[in-house]
Amino acid sequence: MATREIRKDIFKKINRVVLKLGSYVLTTPSWKLDRKVFSDVVSSIAETRKKGIEFVLVSSGAIASGMGKLGLKDRPRVISQEQAVAAIGQINLMGLYEKLFGRHGINTAQILLTHSDLKNRKSFLNARQTLNSVLDYRAVPVINENDTTVVEEIKFGDNDYLSSLVTNLVQADLLIILTDIDGCYDKDPRSFCDAKLIALIENIDNSIEQHALGTKSKIARGGMATKIKAAKTAARFGVPTIIANGKLPGNLSRIFAGEEVGTLILPEQNKLTSRKHWIAFTLKPRGLIYVDDGARTAMVKKGRSLLPTGIIGVKGNFDAGEPVSCCNREGMEFARGLSAYGSLAIDKIKGLKTSQVKETLGYCHKTEVINRDDMVILGSR
Ligand code: GLU
Secondary structure, eight states, X not given: OXXXXXXXXXXXXXXXXXXXXXXXXXXXXXXXXXXXXXXXXXXXXXXXXXXXXXXEEEEOOHHHHHHHHHTOSSOOSSHHHHHHXXXXXXXXXXXXXXXXXXXXXXXXXXXXXXXXXXHSHHHHHHHHHHHHHHHHTTOEEEEEEXXXXXXXXGOOSOHHHHHHHHHHHTTOSEEEEEESSSSOBXXXXXXXXXXXXXXXXXXXXXXXXXXXXXXXXXXXSOOHHHHHHHHHHHHTTTOOEEEEESSSTTHHHHHHTTOOOSEEEOOOSSOOOHHHHIIIIISOOOOEEEEOHHHHHHHXXXXXXXXXXGEEEEESOOOTTOEEEEEOTTOOEEEEEEOSSOHHHHHHHTTOOGGGHHHHHSOOSOSOSBOGGGEEESOOO
């Protein structure tokens, strides 16, 4: 099927879109909010909403805009200063969204998230409920990481990744990442003038990941590599991604008119359930469990649970119920899951038959260390 036809097919089924806007798209070289870009994007959203499509924005630009307001050239190195700059910029950012959407009679809602808000399944579902209610009120949620309170260990990482987690949170059907280049190229377009834009990526393989070189940027945390990682994460939730240039006026409208703008990345056919996607991508592994080849094959090829007998080692300090990575002997991660036992218990029962667990620990509340329902095999395509 031609790329245009594939897009047409995808757009037939779109009800809810996560739109990620990067710092470079939203600001001028002196880190002032770029009003032309804002007006253009807001008008396109207002138009597209008339077709019944809902938007959830993931907007960067708080730190950049704070720097613009304060006249800073470089991002502060001291964390508390960076957090203060984000607070100053965030209100500026929201002020402009509120004003411009208001002109179209549309309300906006500020949602500042931290990883702790989503790592507990109950609070993840609460956040989903709130976002759904905001959308029921026909307002546009504008999400950003709560830069003012987060510290490094509890960061999502970057807003590209956050936007891919939001596709699961709001159960979106499309992720659009607007950035300051036209899409994903076969080589770095800033260094090679013969670099070609890739219109369609059916499958994110190693070579695509290699091409997606990270940008050494003063402001944004991403680069093409984080966008490709986000697209891969969205793909596992069955969501296609379009990476396009947000600086070009009218580009967002052109995307919704079915034009071949930017790079389209197709989703996986076997989408993960919301809970499994959350286990694999929203949660951060607290430790590693090393398994032998037999256990690995049983998990990957036959979809089996992980039993103590297949475990050869454990690393990290974690409690029962916490997320872990499963690795082969060489330490290559191939699965993630929720461990039914803590790391100390696993160290004692590794390699044992299930029948020996009770005599070793004095209890045996589960026969499996990771039940298949709590397990996700990574990189399945
Ligand atoms: N949350 C940051 C900001 O609003 C941006 C992070 C990112 O671009 O990944 O400035």
